[in-house]
Amino acid sequence: MTDAQVQGIVFNVQKFSVHDGRGIRTLVFLKGCPLRCRWCSNPESQRPEPEHAFNPTRCLTAQVCGRCLAACPSGALALKDEMILHDRSRCAECFACVRACPSGAQSVYGETMSVGRVLDKVEEDGVFYHRSGGGMTLSGGEPLAQHAFALALLREARRRHVDTAIETCGCYPYERLRQACASLDRLIFDIKSADPARHREHTGADNALILENFSRVCAEFPDLPILVRTPVIPGFNDTEADIRAIRRHIPRRPGIEYELLAYHRMGQPKYGYLGRRYELGDAKPDDRLMERLKEIAR
Secondary structure, eight states, rough: GGGGGEEEEEEEEEEEEEESSSSSEEEESSOOOOOTTTOOOGGGGGGSEEEEEEEEGOOOOTTTTTHHHOOOOOOOOETTEEEEOOOTOOOOOOOOHHHSSSSSSEEOOOEEEEEHHHHHHHHGGHHHHHHHHHHEEEESGGGGGGGGHHHHHHHHHHHOOEEEEEEOOOOOOOHHHHHTTTOOOOEEOOOOOOOOOHHHHHSSOHHHHHHHHHHHHHOOOOOSSSEEEEEETTTTTTHHHHHHHTTSOOSSSSEEEEEEEEEETHHHHHHTTTTTTOOOTTOOOOOHHHHHHHHHHH
């Protein structure tokens, strides 16, 4: 099997991004992640398989449509007080309701795609890459959770002369990262906290492997441009001590940059679509504090 034929599960291909690598880029979002960050803006990325979502604001209602009710073979959809309700405990995720829905209220996050098909979509914007120095960035989820697919994407992109970057949480065996870096033009690496206990509490995993992988990649690939990112989350890592502790893990050398990302809740509605609860509730960022933390990061 050639790299172009390797298949994986993608939940979005987002064009014209300017924040995830140099120039104008196409972001390819892969399903699956080893972490469960409480603030995750892409909750649809966490599970490795395609999953059903229901957006009631797009529903035409049972009175006007009702096609999903008739299509569901497992009785997971029911009508109550003229509203369509989804019982996830009975859902077989056959996606018959998705195929029957004309409005997009019933949808599925995740589609099996080949490397060739993904890169054909990426190359549709080739003229923008050439003019801006952009290219393709793999994101997620965690792209290297589907490491065979991600590595094939990077290798095939290099064959097609497409600039490559990857956004990664670093929580996996180092060999995956080492192989990825051989085909990368830029690495974007998340470090969320230097405190192992707090990292486990808020992400579901210890940070020892993440920090070890970061140290190893810095040592083994000294010429690879690396952007280290920290999402600043209220009540988790939003103190000067937190940012200074992370900063001490980052080598001070050319080619390595450090960036703080302000907390936002743009992904919160998707939790409802997936039948999940958003754990951070009404947490809000402190703009003045954020500016002070950015000065420390610089």
